[in-house]
Amino acid sequence: RPRYLEDIAPMYPxxxxxxxxxxxxxxARAEAIAAVQKYPNVYxxxxxxxxxxxxxxxxxxxxxxxxxxxxxxxxxxxxxPQIGKIITARISDEAKRLALGGNAELLLGI
Numbered sequence: 001r002p003r004y005l006e007d008i009a010p011m012y013p014x015x016x017x018x019x020x021x022x023x024x025x026x027x028a029r030a031e032a033i034a035a036v037q038k039y040p041n042v043y044x045x046x047x048x049x050x051x052x053x054x055x056x057x058x059x060x061x062x063x064x065x066x067x068x069x070x071x072x073x074x075x076x077x078x079x080x081p082q083i084g085k086i087i088t089a090r091i092s093d094e095a096k097r098l099a100l101g102g103n104a105e106l107l108l109g110i
Contacts (some may be wrong), residue, residue: 002032009039016107017042018069023049023059036063043107046099047071049085056089056099065095069103 002019009017019032022044035042044063049055059068070086072079086099 002028002035005032005035005039005042009035009042013039013041015041018045019043020045020071021047022063023047023052023055029055029058033059033062036067043067043069043103045069045071046082046086047073048077049082056086057091060089060091060095060099065092065098066103066106068095068099069107070100 002022005017005019017035017039019035019042021028022032023029023046032042032044036044044059044067046056046059046068049059056068070082072082083100086096089096091099
């Protein structure tokens with residue numbers, strides 16, 4: 001559960017943490033967003049957000065465009081619906097570019 005990031009993230013400020021499946025379950029999404037708002041070393045990830053409308057927008061709005069990472073759930077799921085969800089989200093082109101790889105490049109230093 002993302003709520004555990006509240007304990008771990010401040011203990012390891014030089015490490016980065018990704019809250020996987022940040023948009024999947026409303027309660028877990030709220031926990032992940034709370035953690036990303038509180039700690040600069042926590043990131044949101046988009047796996048399974050294709051199931052509900054408005055989740056990508058919520059992650060970007062509440063978590064920040066620089067803290068959202070694309071997640072495909074491959075090989076379990078076909079990545080195309082997840083990519084489409086980001087492409088068609090009502091967020092800026094910059095937020096889309098960052099979510100679809102820009103943030104990962106920055107996070108990984110590549």
